[in-house]
Amino acid sequence: MQRTFETWTHADDIRAATGRSRAAPRAAHVLRARPRPRPGPRRRDAGVRPMSDGDLRARLAAGDLDALAGAYDEHAAHVYGVAMTVTGSRGAAEEITQVVFLSLWEEPRSYDPRLGSLRGWLVGRAPHAAAVRVRVGG
Numbered sequence: 532m533q534r535t536f537e538t539w540t541h542a543d544d545i546r547a548a549t550g551r552s553r554a555a556p557r558a559a560h561v562l563r564a565r566p567r568p569r570p571g572p573r574r575r576d577a578g579v580r581p582m583s584d585g586d587l588r589a590r591l592a593a594g595d596l597d598a599l600a601g602a603y604d605e606h607a608a609h610v611y612g613v614a615m616t617v618t619g620s621r622g623a624a625e626e627i628t629q630v631v632f633l634s635l636w637e638e639p640r641s642y643d644p645r646l647g648s649l650r651g652w653l654v655g656r657a658p659h660a661a662a663v664r665v666r667v668g669g
Contacts, residue, residue, distance in 0.1 A: 581605065584642075584649040591639035599636055606650045607632065613657040618664075627660045634660075 582590075582601065590598035610631050614624035631653055635642065642652045 583644070585644040587649060588639050588642055588644060591636065599632070602635065602649065602653075603632055606653050609650055610653050610657050613654050614661060617658050617661045623661070623664065627657055627664065630660045630664075631656045 582598075587598050587602055591602070607628055611624055611628045614627035614631075615621065618624055618627065634656060635653065642649060
């Protein structure tokens with residue numbers, strides 16, 4: 532499976548390295564690599580239907596790293612774009628993108644698909660994460 536970000540670590544590589552068949556309690560090791568979005572639209576694999584936001588949330592709650600990878604592939608460029616607009620700094624935008632996806636991994640039930648799309652929820656967290664970063668002096 533081709534990833535849309537150059538530095539993404541595939542979930543199977545993580546499982547092989549850690550010897551775990553299921554996700555670890557925290558996904559910081561998954562998100563350690565910083566995203567570098569490529570310009571242009573994302574190409575989908577032929578015949579692959581994207582999963583619904585509700586299904587994705589259920590899989591994340593069950594500790595599925597592939598669900599996190601799918602959410603990252605689908606939405607990280609948008610989160611990064613908002614973070615870049617808010618901060619004006621590439622490094623800060625990368626860190627904020629990481630923080631947003633880590634918060635999704637740690638608390639997937641805080642997203643409610645009945646209230647809006649996952650992309651909207653993730654993008655809405657980017658300005659908040661930027662404000663917290665400025666407040667703590669990061």
